[in-house]
Amino acid sequence: MEAHRSHCNKSILVFALASILSLVSGIDTRLMAQAQVRLKDISRLSGNREYQVLGYGLVTGLDGTGDKSEMSIEMTRGMLQKMGMELTTSQIQSKNVAAVIVTGMLPSYGRAGEPFDITISSIGDAKSLQGGVLLPTLLKGGDGQVYAVAQGKVSIGGFEAGTGGAAAAKAGQKNHLTVGYVPDGAIMERGVDDQFARSGKFSILLQEKDTVLTRKVKEAVDRRYGIGWATIVNPGHIEVRVPSSMSDDPVSFAANIENLPLSIDEPNRVVINERTGTVIVGSNVRISKVVISHNGIRIEIDNQNQETGNAAAKRNQIQGSMVAVQGETTVDDLVAALNAIGATPKDLIAIFQAVNAAGALHGELKIM
Numbered sequence: 120m121e122a123h124r125s126h127c128n129k130s131i132l133v134f135a136l137a138s139i140l141s142l143v144s145g146i147d148t149r150l151m152a153q154a155q156v157r158l159k160d161i162s163r164l165s166g167n168r169e170y171q172v173l174g175y176g177l178v179t180g181l182d183g184t185g186d187k188s189e190m191s192i193e194m195t196r197g198m199l200q201k202m203g204m205e206l207t208t209s210q211i212q213s214k215n216v217a218a219v220i221v222t223g224m225l226p227s228y229g230r231a232g233e234p235f236d237i238t239i240s241s242i243g244d245a246k247s248l249q250g251g252v253l254l255p256t257l258l259k260g261g262d263g264q265v266y267a268v269a270q271g272k273v274s275i276g277g278f279e280a281g282t283g284g285a286a287a288a289k290a291g292q293k294n295h296l297t298v299g300y301v302p303d304g305a306i307m308e309r310g311v312d313d314q315f316a317r318s319g320k321f322s323i324l325l326q327e328k329d330t331v332l333t334r335k336v337k338e339a340v341d342r343r344y345g346i347g348w349a350t351i352v353n354p355g356h357i358e359v360r361v362p363s364s365m366s367d368d369p370v371s372f373a374a375n376i377e378n379l380p381l382s383i384d385e386p387n388r389v390v391i392n393e394r395t396g397t398v399i400v401g402s403n404v405r406i407s408k409v410v411i412s413h414n415g416i417r418i419e420i421d422n423q424n425q426e427t428g429n430a431a432a433k434r435n436q437i438q439g440s441m442v443a444v445q446g447e448t449t450v451d452d453l454v455a456a457l458n459a460i461g462a463t464p465k466d467l468i469a470i471f472q473a474v475n476a477a478g479a480l481h482g483e484l485k486i487m
Contacts, residue, residue, distance in 0.1 A: 154385055158323070158336060159377035165322035169224040170311055172266050176256030178239065178248055178273055178299075181215045185251075186243035191218040198254065217245035221256050221269050223305050230310040234303035237269045247296035249275040258305055267307045273299035315369060320360045323376070328355035332383060339379045387482030389450055389471060394487075396464030401482060404450040409479035413470055416462060450480070 177194055178185075185191065192211050199206055223237040239253060251273045258267040275296055315321065325332060333354050340349035340359060350358045365372040390399040450471075457467060468486060475484040 172258040174221045174256045174258040178217045178251035184247040185217040188243045218243045237304040239299040241297040248299045267305040269305035271301040271304040323357040325355040392487045404482040407479045
């Protein structure tokens with residue numbers, strides 16, 4: 120009796136409407152897979168980028184959690200020599216100093232005197248950078264030139280309140296203590312040579328290297344300014360010439376281009392984060408007829424379109440350890456069915472990988 124009741128509890132019947140929007144006459148459901156955006160939301164302009172800088176330095180003032188290696192001792196001795204103090208390595212015995220790598224991103228079109236954030240990470244055997252102060256450190260670009268100087272108090276956020284009861288709250292939860300952050304900790308000493316539209320033209324670089332989207336962007340520019348101003352270089356790259364009437368103010372022309380409205384197709388994509396178990400599904404991702412058996416899971420999804428007036432009803436039936444998807448159904452239907460029987464994130468990942476490998480997933484699968 121108990122076994123029969125347990126079996127009945129595991130047999131779940133899920134009913135879903137196939138497409139409520141199809142009930143409304145005259146509405147093209149293909150439009151629901153499109154979104155209205157501005158060009159600037161899906162692209163960036165050439166030159167509008169950040170530049171990486173890197174340096175190495177010392178963090179001092181640590182509470183006995185610094186390096187024990189000879190590297191930090193040599194760096195400390197070199198720093199003191201520059202300040203006129205001659206000491207031997209045997210005279211420097213401090214655990215309050217740590218050797219660090221400093222990284223940052225120069226802001227686009229940044230100029231001398233502009234601050235930016237930096238990240239600091241230990242390169243020795245320091246246990247923690249909490250409470251330390253970064254000494255002045257030169258930051259160089261890929262060309263070997265010095266672009267900024269960094270210094271400041273290191274922020275760690277070393278402990279955060281626990282949420283797992285009194286014991287966890289008392290002990291606290293440690294974060295990564297050998298990586299720190301200094302807001303506005305670096306100041307640019309020189310700007311980057313990035314004059315906009317120097318040759319009378321600039322490039323639009325799309326986030327998605329999609330041929331259809333690239334053509335839509337060119338057509339939008341053509342409708343606004345006429346044919347001939349925009350040229351497709353390759354998928355995701357459109358080159359735009361600045362009209363002679365706006366050659367003195369190319370930034371305003373580029374701003375008008377970036378504000379052009381576009382109707383773009385939402386990508387058919389399934390994104391799964393294996394670490395957090397998060398599944399993100401596009402609204403139009405569908406699955407063709409396929410049969411899956413995985414890890415004792417049994418689900419049967421039977422899509423039956425029954426015309427009742429203008430309504431089409433879809434029935435998804437879930438029964439135990441086998442997954443049978445018939446006809447075209449959405450990934451959202453499959454996820455709902457799997458969640459209904461308690462499938463784990465690992466089960467979802469394995470099933471979607473198998474469906475994709477079988478060629479039944481009509482979209483792109485990305486696993487993070």
